[in-house]
Amino acid sequence: MTTRYSFSQISIRIFLLFLLFGTGALIPPVANGETPAPFIHWGALSYPDQEPSLEMGLSLFRFTEFNGEGERFNGINETIGLNLITLSWTEHFTNSFKNWSTNFTLGIGPTRNQPTEWLQNDLIHDGVWGIEPVPVGDKRKQTDFSISGSLSRWWGLTGQQRILYFGGGGQSGSLFHELFVRTGFRRWSPVKTIEYLNGNQEGFFAGLFRPLRLSGLLRASRIETGAAFHDLANVAYTAQGSISYGWYDTHTLRPWFEVELGATIDSGIFNGELGDSLEERFWTAALRAYPFTIETWNDQLNSKDFGPTYGARLTMDLYFLLPDSWQNP
DSSP states (O other): OOOOOHHHHHHHHHHHHOOOHHHHHHHOOOOOOOOTTGGGGOOOOOOOOOOOOOEEEEEEEEESSSSSSSHHHSOOBBEEEEEEEEEEEEOOOOGGGGEEEEEEEEEEEEOTTTTIIIIIIIIIIIIIIIOOOOOOBBOOOOEEHHHHHEEEEEETTEEEEEEEEEEEEEEEEEEEEEEEEEEEEEEEOHHHHHHHHHHOSSSSHHHHHHEEEEEEEEEEEEEEOOSSOBBBEEEEEEEEEEEEEEEEEETTTOOEEEEEEEEEEEEOSSTTTSSOBOOOOEEEEEEETTTTEEEEEGGGGGGOOOOSSSSEEOOOOOOGGGGGGGGOO
């Protein structure tokens, strides 16, 4: 049997191969990484990395075909529990390519009902909130994977390095296929902007609010269906914002300790019964104590338990193990 691909599916594959192999020729072959698909569409913080990183970890995501009222969410008639071992490598160029960065992210692992059902129904619904569990019907049992690459251009802002960004990339795998462009700002300090324009500020409030940072992202995607996710919208638009507080390396911009809270609104990649995409809203919380990051997100901003449901990830940055000659500022 011959498999036929649409023009846009072929375009996504060609673009992704070009991006991965093209950037791989420019970067030394070694790897706070970016998130694997489809986590951006379910609230995970998905800004490009301000600093070089080589993160490995575990990412969990649960899509339930039913909502908290037992009603079917969309045309995907199975529960999907992703358990992905992830590798995310970001490198910032120097010399002729200064202010450019690339990322390569790989996620692969068994898709099974556990442990995400235990986390959702036993721990959160029953143990924490005392509410009805989400029903479980057919369950996906496969090995799923996602591979992605991106390229970003950075600009400084009022004396702060690598704040504004613009770029794009693509991802493919067993989940779905996607091309995207994104723009925004990362860890902008309002106090540092005031100090840049008016001179250094002394006093209690300047010291208190100097570690406060703001981030924002706008993202547009072209989507094609995959083995796991089908009946998808052709395009998706995502807006994400967050506020963080922490202490950072002034040379590499790496956070030594940081707490970040965010909110995401996504036009939705799943289609409803009438063929229109289903909008989703999420909150996100992340804690970073270098080299570890723990992050979780949930769709409770929809004002009901409304699938897709939640996700979490735990990662460790191994970049400090690389030779000093690759520790780019």
